[in-house]
Amino acid sequence: MADSEYTDDETEYEGPSSQAVIWDAFWTPLRMLFSKTAFRIYLNTLLFIGATLLLVGISGIAYGIFYLRFIPTVGVDRVVHLQFGDANPWGTASLDPEFVSSLPYDVAVALDMPRTPSNLEVGNFMIDLTLYSPQTSSVLPTSANSLNPISQSRRPAILTYSSPMVDVARRMARLPLYVVGWRREAETLDIPMMEKVEFARGARNLPQSLRLEIQSDGKLQIYSARVEFRARFTGLRWFMYRWKLTSFVIFSSMFWTVSMASASLTWFLLNLVLRSEPVSTDEIKDEERDIVKEESETEDISSSSGAVKIKEEPEEQGSSSLLQSYLAGDEGAIGSGLEDPEERGIQKRRSHLSGYDS
Numbered sequence: 001m002a003d004s005e006y007t008d009d010e011t012e013y014e015g016p017s018s019q020a021v022i023w024d025a026f027w028t029p030l031r032m033l034f035s036k037t038a039f040r041i042y043l044n045t046l047l048f049i050g051a052t053l054l055l056v057g058i059s060g061i062a063y064g065i066f067y068l069r070f071i072p073t074v075g076v077d078r079v080v081h082l083q084f085g086d087a088n089p090w091g092t093a094s095l096d097p098e099f100v101s102s103l104p105y106d107v108a109v110a111l112d113m114p115r116t117p118s119n120l121e122v123g124n125f126m127i128d129l130t131l132y133s134p135q136t137s138s139v140l141p142t143s144a145n146s147l148n149p150i151s152q153s154r155r156p157a158i159l160t161y162s163s164p165m166v167d168v169a170r171r172m173a174r175l176p177l178y179v180v181g182w183r184r185e186a187e188t189l190d191i192p193m194m195e196k197v198e199f200a201r202g203a204r205n206l207p208q209s210l211r212l213e214i215q216s217d218g219k220l221q222i223y224s225a226r227v228e229f230r231a232r233f234t235g236l237r238w239f240m241y242r243w244k245l246t247s248f249v250i251f252s253s254m255f256w257t258v259s260m261a262s263a264s265l266t267w268f269l270l271n272l273v274l275r276s277e278p279v280s281t282d283e284i285k286d287e288e289r290d291i292v293k294e295e296s297e298t299e300d301i302s303s304s305s306g307a308v309k310i311k312e313e314p315e316e317q318g319s320s321s322l323l324q325s326y327l328a329g330d331e332g333a334i335g336s337g338l339e340d341p342e343e344r345g346i347q348k349r350r351s352h353l354s355g356y357d358s
Contacts, residue, residue, distance in 0.1 A: 051263055059256040063248055071241055072100040076229040080212045082222060090213040091225065095131075099206045104196035104232045107153070109212065111189045112223040115159060124158045125216035129193045129227065131207040150207050153193045154215075160187060186223060196232060 032038060076098050080091035099105070109127055113119055130152040162170070177183035199205050210227060214220055233241050240247040 047267075052260070055256050055259045055263065056252075059252040059259065060248075062255055063252045066251070067240060067248075071233075071237055072103065072231055073098045074231050074233075074241070078210065078227045080210075080225045080227055082212070082214065082225055088213055088215045089220065089222065090211065092209060092211050093227065094209050095207050097203070097206065097208075099199060099229075100231075101199050101201040101206065103237075104198050104234075105194070106192065106230045106232060107194035107197060108228045108230070109155075109191045109193055110226045110228060111157065111191070111214075112186055112225075113159060113189065114184075114186045114221055114223065116221055118219065119159055119221055120161075122216050122218040122220055124156050125214060125220060126154055127157055127191055127193065128152070128154045128211075128213040128215060130211045132209045132211070133204055133206070134208040150199065150205065151194060151197055155191050155193055157189050157191045159189070193227075 076095070078093040078095065080093050082089040082091040107129065109129060111127075131150045133148045133150050171178070171185070174183055178185065199207070212225060212227060214222065214225075
């Protein structure tokens with residue numbers, strides 16, 4: 001019986017059990033993952049990723065809008081339906097508001113003419129092109145045409161000469177194509193009319209209509225006539241037009257950087273404002289409950305070690321009372337073999353306590 005009491009005393013002095021240690025090691029990382037601080041970090045990360053993706057899309061759309069607004073139409077073509085009669089062939093065409101102020105344009109006239117003997121006999125002829133502002137009420141060949149012209153140019157033109165022998169050889173070589181219909185006995189003349197012409201600022205200074213007139217001494221035969229406008233980009237427009245992908249990456253990144261900096265500054269200021277607001281009583285109570293809960297968990301973990309200290313004092317009091325009763329007893333029985341089992345248990349407990357204190 002004394003041996004069983006001795007073993008029970010030893011178990012009381014043992015530390016926390018292995019099961020409690022394993023359970024605490026399992027739950028500690030989970031508490032960190034699901035704590036308020038972790039949820040705040042998760043929320044900030046999600047907001048940052050969402051804001052980043054949203055601003056990337058907005059940056060791409062903003063660059064596309066800026067490109068369409070800043071880069072005008074490169075080429076503008078207008079077909080002119082010539083009017084034939086007693087006077088020289090002439091025609092008009094309207095122009096959409098596709099031009100940009102202070103941007104140089106090259107203007108050319110394309111004439112598709114057959115190589116007939118009459119056209120070859122005419123030789124040189126003149127092409128007159130006039131651009132009119134929106135204020136011009138009419139582009140007919142009257143005195144009103146001289147009111148508000150923006151730009152006017154007259155250039156000579158002539159069909160390409162070829163000797164009779166060369167002309168016959170060329171026709172014989174192209175005879176199968178002529179028969180099939182893949183080629184025609186015609187020539188297209190591209191006549192530059194204006195180089196680097198610029199229009200002043202303001203909608204009234206941009207061309208809205210044009211008038212084309214073919215001036216010659218003899219009758220000309222013309223298949224079709226077309227006026228071509230070609231923009232000549234310089235500086236930033238040239239870079240954005242020639243290097244579309246590179247300019248997209250650069251300007252979109254710049255817009256995204258500015259947007260992210262503005263959003264981060266706004267988020268930082270909002271955090272400062274929200275932190276400076278007074279905390280409500282409900283939040284204080286919730287924090288107090290969390291603190292109490294954490295303290296109770298720490299007490300549960302250290303309960304086994306605390307129980308040893310709590311049980312130590314009554315053990316010492318019982319041993320001291322037994323020791324006093326033992327000393328008050330018969331002196332002749334001390335250390336003899338006539339001791340009862342209870343006294344032997346007291347001696348073992350006393351030696352165990354003295355060894356533990358040392």
